[in-house]
Amino acid sequence: MTESKSDLMMKYGPNCICPKCPSYNKCAQFRSQRAFCIAGKSPSDCIKNEKGCVCGDCPVGNELGKKEQYYCRYDL
Ligand code: SF4
Numbered sequence: 130m131t132e133s134k135s136d137l138m139m140k141y142g143p144n145c146i147c148p149k150c151p152s153y154n155k156c157a158q159f160r161s162q163r164a165f166c167i168a169g170k171s172p173s174d175c176i177k178n179e180k181g182c183v184c185g186d187c188p189v190g191n192e193l194g195k196k197e198q199y200y201c202r203y204d205l
């Protein structure tokens with residue numbers, strides 16, 4: 130059975146390290162945005178500036194085989 134996006138968010142969201150990323154900001158924090166590699170890019174374009182991306186160090190990204198960066202900025 131394929132897991133839905135919300136199932137994946139429940140399962141992996143807490144382990145996303147986006148909140149430790151230099152590009153993550155108050156707007157995203159205020160809206161509890163994270164796990165953009167599952168959810169899609171940041172709604173309302175909260176994250177506008179690319180100040181680095183730590184996806185490469187993330188256990189979720191590694192487990193799901195996510196190889197890109199800046200999932201918060203683009204639907205990859
Ligand atoms: S997707 Fe990458 S750049 Fe965006 S907040 Fe997460 S770790 Fe940072």
Ligand code: SF4
Nearest residue numbers: 145165166184187190
């Ligand atoms: S790979 Fe990036 S967007 Fe996906 S959960 Fe990890 S830090 Fe968050």
